[in-house]
Amino acid sequence: MAFRSLSSQLLRRVSTVRRLPSVLSTSAVTYPSIAIRSFTTSLATRNGGAIKVQAAVARAPGQPFTFDELTLRAPKDDEILVKIHATGVCHTDIAVKDRNLCAFPMVLGHEGVGVVEKIGSRVTTVKPGDHVMMSYASCGGCPHCNTGKPAYCYDHGFLNFAGKHKDGSVDHHHQSTPIQGTFFRQSSFATYSLCTENNCFPVAKDLPLATLAPLNCGIQTGAGAVMNTFKCGAGTSIAVFGCGAVGMSAIMAAKVVGCTTVVALDLTESRLALAKELGATHTIRVDKADTPAKTAADIKALTGAGAVGVDYALETSGNRFALRAAFDSLKPLGQCGLIGGAAPGVEVSLEMLSMLNGKQMRGIIQGDSVSKVFVPQLIALWQAGRFPYDKLITFYDGMCAHLFAALGCCI
Numbered sequence: 001m002a003f004r005s006l007s008s009q010l011l012r013r014v015s016t017v018r019r020l021p022s023v024l025s026t027s028a029v030t031y032p033s034i035a036i037r038s039f040t041t042s043l044a045t046r047n048g049g050a051i052k053v054q055a056a057v058a059r060a061p062g063q064p065f066t067f068d069e070l071t072l073r074a075p076k077d078d079e080i081l082v083k084i085h086a087t088g089v090c091h092t093d094i095a096v097k098d099r100n101l102c103a104f105p106m107v108l109g110h111e112g113v114g115v116v117e118k119i120g121s122r123v124t125t126v127k128p129g130d131h132v133m134m135s136y137a138s139c140g141g142c143p144h145c146n147t148g149k150p151a152y153c154y155d156h157g158f159l160n161f162a163g164k165h166k167d168g169s170v171d172h173h174h175q176s177t178p179i180q181g182t183f184f185r186q187s188s189f190a191t192y193s194l195c196t197e198n199n200c201f202p203v204a205k206d207l208p209l210a211t212l213a214p215l216n217c218g219i220q221t222g223a224g225a226v227m228n229t230f231k232c233g234a235g236t237s238i239a240v241f242g243c244g245a246v247g248m249s250a251i252m253a254a255k256v257v258g259c260t261t262v263v264a265l266d267l268t269e270s271r272l273a274l275a276k277e278l279g280a281t282h283t284i285r286v287d288k289a290d291t292p293a294k295t296a297a298d299i300k301a302l303t304g305a306g307a308v309g310v311d312y313a314l315e316t317s318g319n320r321f322a323l324r325a326a327f328d329s330l331k332p333l334g335q336c337g338l339i340g341g342a343a344p345g346v347e348v349s350l351e352m353l354s355m356l357n358g359k360q361m362r363g364i365i366q367g368d369s370v371s372k373v374f375v376p377q378l379i380a381l382w383q384a385g386r387f388p389y390d391k392l393i394t395f396y397d398g399m400c401a402h403l404f405a406a407l408g409c410c411i
């Protein structure tokens, strides 16, 4: 079944984080975060323990998603069956498909929110009817999981990206054909998801579920980099490369924690205007022809007497020249964080001498967030009017097929 047969009866509403291209990206392609919501319940048909679900299936790199009716097996003792109300679409969903980084065919989607339909016998933290969010998966037992760093779980790659379980089994079938899933232990581009208590947590029923969806990955990643990874203090300075949903979330978080110099960099004036509205104190429109040295000098020029540089620089675009500029914009002892994913094999060069003055560079996954703790904090900040991430979201009705078609052609 082609995606065009997916009508508004299945996907009534779609929301998307405003289309914001990545700064300094070699591609002008944009990666909206989409939330699909208000699935019709009648499309799920009980068949023993398994159910029929509708899903967007990634079939091949660079090819559009297809929309198919799949069979989803019944939840095991430690699993939760969630009726999806909305799901975000993150850059990662599209990147793994179009860069051939996942198994095919596969059900992607990793910013799901919904209502608990059924729980396994060992599940205790949620119950049927609860409104829940689903974030990334971790094993819960390795040294990093046991020391509050589940984003760096030893098994992060397998649990979130492998598409199957350790025994080789999959959750979905199309007729008799196995379909990979378990993406971020949810595969939320579907009417129902299987998850576990590890990556699923309840939220108050009076919260707007669809609006919460992007918090599960993109928003917590940007905000978490500032609040969890860097722990930026009041009066510090930060440069944020790329004003997409992740970069914008970092900018909003920088305002929350009291950074007094917040430099937003992007290729597009309209994005920079929004960045200023959300908390940037300075903006720099980067030209693709700019060298990293020029961009770094432009940032340093905004840091007062001596133009010594910023305390923190965050690279969200996945562009190696942006990463070099970010590192070179730091003051001594400054910290540079990398969020943007590049294609396999891409390398970046740094001047060794420039590292000697205490500068650091590190990669950041999920903003170092423990989602069950951090997402409720972001929700509270949003409710207090201090973290207006909802300004990034555009809601659509019945346009899902068009949006997925556009996404399917990305890169």
Ligand SMILES: [Zn+2]
Pocket: 090, 091, 092, 093, 110, 217, 218
């Ligand atoms: Zn994501």
Ligand SMILES: [Zn+2]
Pocket: 138, 139, 140, 141, 142, 143, 144, 145, 150, 152, 153, 154, 155
């Ligand atoms: Zn672990």
